[in-house]
Amino acid sequence: MTVPVSVSRLAITAALIAAFVCAPDKVMAQNVAPSSVPATPPEVPGERDDKVLPEPPPQEPAAQDTDALFRQVFGRDRPAVAAGDYAVVIDTVYVGDYRIDPQTNGGSISSDFVGQVLSPITIGETREKLRSMVDDPVVSFDQLRELGLSIEFDPAQLALRISIPPGQRTVRELLLRTAGRRGASKLVQPADFSALLSVRGGVDYIFDSNTLDTGLHGFGAVIDAAINIKGFALEGQFIYDETRNRAWSRRDIRLTYDWIDELIRFEAGDLSVGRRPLQDTPRMAGLAAYREFPINPYRQIRPVSERGFELSAPARVEILVNGVPSKTLALDPGRYNLRDFPLVPSAANELELRVRYIDGRVETLYFSAFTDIDLLEPGLSDFAINVGLPYRDNDGARVYDNGNYNVLGYYRRGITPTFTAGINWEGDRYFDTIGAEATWASPFGSFLLNVATNIREPGPHTGRASLQYSWRDVDPDRGRSIDAQVILTGEDYRTLNQLFGGSLVDFSAQARAGQAFGRSLRAQIFGGYESGEEIGSRTFAGASISRQFDFGNVGLSGEYLRSANDEDAVVVRLSLSVPIGRGAVTGNYSTRDNAARLDYTRLGAVGVGSLGYATGIERRDDFNRQFARATYLGNRFEASVDASRGQGAGGRRDLRSSLSFGTALVMADGTFAIGRPVSNSFAIVGLNSEAGDYRLAVEPRVSFGGTEKSYNAYSGLLGPAVVPTLTPYFDRSIQVEAPGAPVGTSLGGTVFSVRPGYRTGHKLVVGSGANAAAVGSLQLPDGAPLAFASGTVRRADRASDEEFPPVFTNRTGRFFVEGLEAGETYLLVFTIEGEIFEAQIVLPEEAIGIVRFNELIALANADTMTGD
Numbered sequence: 001m002t003v004p005v006s007v008s009r010l011a012i013t014a015a016l017i018a019a020f021v022c023a024p025d026k027v028m029a030q031n032v033a034p035s036s037v038p039a040t041p042p043e044v045p046g047e048r049d050d051k052v053l054p055e056p057p058p059q060e061p062a063a064q065d066t067d068a069l070f071r072q073v074f075g076r077d078r079p080a081v082a083a084g085d086y087a088v089v090i091d092t093v094y095v096g097d098y099r100i101d102p103q104t105n106g107g108s109i110s111s112d113f114v115g116q117v118l119s120p121i122t123i124g125e126t127r128e129k130l131r132s133m134v135d136d137p138v139v140s141f142d143q144l145r146e147l148g149l150s151i152e153f154d155p156a157q158l159a160l161r162i163s164i165p166p167g168q169r170t171v172r173e174l175l176l177r178t179a180g181r182r183g184a185s186k187l188v189q190p191a192d193f194s195a196l197l198s199v200r201g202g203v204d205y206i207f208d209s210n211t212l213d214t215g216l217h218g219f220g221a222v223i224d225a226a227i228n229i230k231g232f233a234l235e236g237q238f239i240y241d242e243t244r245n246r247a248w249s250r251r252d253i254r255l256t257y258d259w260i261d262e263l264i265r266f267e268a269g270d271l272s273v274g275r276r277p278l279q280d281t282p283r284m285a286g287l288a289a290y291r292e293f294p295i296n297p298y299r300q301i302r303p304v305s306e307r308g309f310e311l312s313a314p315a316r317v318e319i320l321v322n323g324v325p326s327k328t329l330a331l332d333p334g335r336y337n338l339r340d341f342p343l344v345p346s347a348a349n350e351l352e353l354r355v356r357y358i359d360g361r362v363e364t365l366y367f368s369a370f371t372d373i374d375l376l377e378p379g380l381s382d383f384a385i386n387v388g389l390p391y392r393d394n395d396g397a398r399v400y401d402n403g404n405y406n407v408l409g410y411y412r413r414g415i416t417p418t419f420t421a422g423i424n425w426e427g428d429r430y431f432d433t434i435g436a437e438a439t440w441a442s443p444f445g446s447f448l449l450n451v452a453t454n455i456r457e458p459g460p461h462t463g464r465a466s467l468q469y470s471w472r473d474v475d476p477d478r479g480r481s482i483d484a485q486v487i488l489t490g491e492d493y494r495t496l497n498q499l500f501g502g503s504l505v506d507f508s509a510q511a512r513a514g515q516a517f518g519r520s521l522r523a524q525i526f527g528g529y530e531s532g533e534e535i536g537s538r539t540f541a542g543a544s545i546s547r548q549f550d551f552g553n554v555g556l557s558g559e560y561l562r563s564a565n566d567e568d569a570v571v572v573r574l575s576l577s578v579p580i581g582r583g584a585v586t587g588n589y590s591t592r593d594n595a596a597r598l599d600y601t602r603l604g605a606v607g608v609g610s611l612g613y614a615t616g617i618e619r620r621d622d623f624n625r626q627f628a629r630a631t632y633l634g635n636r637f638e639a640s641v642d643a644s645r646g647q648g649a650g651g652r653r654d655l656r657s658s659l660s661f662g663t664a665l666v667m668a669d670g671t672f673a674i675g676r677p678v679s680n681s682f683a684i685v686g687l688n689s690e691a692g693d694y695r696l697a698v699e700p701r702v703s704f705g706g707t708e709k710s711y712n713a714y715s716g717l718l719g720p721a722v723v724p725t726l727t728p729y730f731d732r733s734i735q736v737e738a739p740g741a742p743v744g745t746s747l748g749g750t751v752f753s754v755r756p757g758y759r760t761g762h763k764l765v766v767g768s769g770a771n772a773a774a775v776g777s778l779q780l781p782d783g784a785p786l787a788f789a790s791g792t793v794r795r796a797d798r799a800s801d802e803e804f805p806p807v808f809t810n811r812t813g814r815f816f817v818e819g820l821e822a823g824e825t826y827l828l829v830f831t832i833e834g835e836i837f838e839a840q841i842v843l844p845e846e847a848i849g850i851v852r853f854n855e856l857i858a859l860a861n862a863d864t865m866t867g868d
Helices: 007-022 066-074 111-121 124-131 141-146 862-867
Strands: 084-090 093-101 108-110 138-140 150-154 159-163 172-175 193-209 215-229 232-241 248-259 264-270 284-291 306-311 315-321 324-331 334-339 349-357 362-369 381-394 397-400 406-416 419-427 432-442 445-454 463-472 481-489 507-517 521-532 536-548 553-563 569-580 583-590 595-602 611-620 623-633 638-648 653-668 671-675 681-687 697-702 709-714 721-726 732-737 750-754 761-766 772-779 790-795 814-820 825-832 835-842 849-852
Touching: 084 111, 093 111, 108 111, 111 124, 111 138, 138 141, 141 150, 193 761, 248 397, 284 406, 306 349, 653 681, 653 721, 653 761, 671 681, 671 721, 681 732, 697 721, 709 721, 732 761, 750 761, 772 835, 814 825, 835 862
Parallel strands: 084 159, 172 334, 681 761, 772 849
Antiparallel strands: 084 093, 093 108, 108 138, 150 159, 193 215, 193 653, 215 232, 232 248, 248 264, 264 284, 284 381, 306 334, 315 324, 315 349, 349 362, 381 397, 381 406, 406 419, 419 432, 432 445, 445 463, 463 481, 481 507, 507 521, 521 536, 536 553, 553 569, 569 583, 583 595, 595 611, 611 623, 623 638, 638 653, 653 671, 681 721, 697 709, 697 732, 732 750, 772 814, 790 825, 825 835
């Protein structure tokens, strides 16, 4: 079971670390808790220290070390640091917390760390000797020092610092760009069984029309339904439209399963059709399997540019990509591999490394890199296969053609970092078109070539050939770009989505080129030509320019059109965009039909209760229209209302208002809830029955530049809260608050980490019966405050696997511990100079929130307490 992260506990831990770092002369008495850090406990609302120890006499910092300061302040030697989980830092990089005994036999560390972390980053004989040590439960510091590694445990910072000589470690990777990965944090898994039913409906009310009756008209609804059982998602869409002869109709229904490890999606039913952009999308029902890279959106599938270099001494390395500073790194001696540059696709990118050594030497390294967005990493493959029956929609009914079949597929593979090649196939009982494609990122631009022909009748008349070219200038001030495409199509070339054989266009060519003039002005020229036996020829050419002013953006374009069937024409277009607050005024005008439009749109604020609206006018020679629209985002629904007035040629008129409404019923592992329509995946956020009766508020948000907090969803009379907008396979942190709950309960700022799948639901439960916290002051048996100590918490009356956060004291013995249950008895356990001491606290039966123990609590020897 995944335990959510508590924001309050994270804040407490951060405060403890900060307090200790800011006061390094104050060290704790003894640390017995794993992963604990000595520090001052957090300030409890309404509490302050009422007993202050006298300050030590001032001394020069160099006159005393930490041990001497401890003896002066506390009158005894600083105790040894006990075994526990402590931070490990390798060459200034934190690599995690591991089990360490800093004192016994000179110190030792768990062999898991040696096998999982240390040996993989070393080479040669050092790696082999490290691997031979993993059979023992622990590895001593002396064993690691014998290999030439520098090992030092810092008792002040409670961290083990390791340094590996450059000649003994692997090449270190330096990533200039990092994806939004979530490292070792635990994720709440999707529910084994979830379902959703989203409904959006609307109706018009016609006030005046000379073509339709007045009154209510045209009720319609779109219904999305999905069921997910252990990753198998059955989904379908249904339409209701009372104006059609067949009011009810359906859209696609299919079963989907994602093989996450291999990034493959399987489908059965009405297929979404995995295909390449150069392939058209047929309407097909059957079976499909295709590589779906978005299943892991954080994986780099395109060639990763890299550059290896070695530093002979400590140096500062400035990295410039295309003349623009990207990052500056302070590096130790060693070998490095610089990867994942932010390159411009289809451009001759230049990388520059300026190395300044600590002794003043300066070295500069250069190299070029080429890439394209259509490339695959060498050795990586992409594929799809779709097999089924063609279908068509006939007056709301879906009709499948049992007398034919459809097949569509492709296979691509990365050959080199700059070259990717593939083959493709589509066909039915009448034809089989086989094609090949290749992508090359050359030093002077990117090329994509695709050729195909019907192998039943091979030849130019059944084939097609296309060549695309793209080039980008890496200088952002110029921003030059060129795109071009040429397509040759045979008269009998066919694709699956064509009703009949043949193509209307046999030759097509287009090109465009653009350039920026400074940061606010950009211009572009374009042109093209196409011809076909039935449509004749068509030529067009034009130019456009856009300028960013302080008030907004203005664009102007002109185009010359010439065709065999129509007269020559010149079309001029003007566009305008002016931001105003959270909204914007946009407008455009075209000389074709004298079409003009001007509108203002204001986006709603974030969170529940947001209201957005838009209003505008549009006109052309034969029609004009005015409209106004408002949208509202509720907790369990979304709604919009609009009014429009239209007038057309021949006296046609229409005055109406429209109302639309959307809501959803969702379920995850037996828990039902009502929320806004679900986009793909969702989360239900409910309250543990033992945590009380409080309203939950999910995903707090503050608008840009604002201070008022809003939320994405609430729980309430209609049940748990619903987050309806989870994107499949993207990590999402869902923060939950209970604004009405007292401080110290289990409901303070919980954060869940989720990674939804395709059409999945999450069930998130907030809180527990541990709704109390304790604050008080501890003293030693001799009456002195238990200053700067850390200990553990456990139940007094029974053995339990429960884990409580460590307890810390400040200089007056003040402590704070949370996650406790009302009516229970707890022991606070500390190790002092080798002896175990305990203090007992009893929480009242009705305790909620913070319980304050005003009397001093005395520690007693654990053996004495056991004897009693």
